[in-house]
Amino acid sequence: MTGVRSRFVCAAAGGLMIVLGLSPKLGALVEAVPQFVLGGAGLVMFGVVAATGVRILSTVDFSRRSNLFVLAISIGLGMIPLVAPKFFQFMPPSLAPLLNSGIVLATAGAVLLNLFYNGLGSTEATTQTASGDTLH
16 A cells, blocks of 8 residues: 555564554554544555555456466355355364355365366476566
């Protein structure tokens, strides 16, 4: 949201937040922030994440059916905990934190399906794709 793209800044901010989180006085200050303010900040933050995801998906070649399958099935897997909360009721309770998280299911599904449909590819192709170069 701020436009800062430095890893150092993010790492420094994370370290600062950990140090500040160890102070009970600052914890009380954060707790005093109204829920409406936190909700508004969360709404903006998740909106930016969603918009970034849409921007990334706009660069995907959906003329390849495998990419469309990966996206569609991953979204479906991610919605299971929301639309069918008892879907995994007979699974071991130790897996509940993973199976009740739509983010975990969608991410695992996307990674595994992408490996299945598209494979690992060559290192050169992966590097070119990550840097934004198009493959010919």
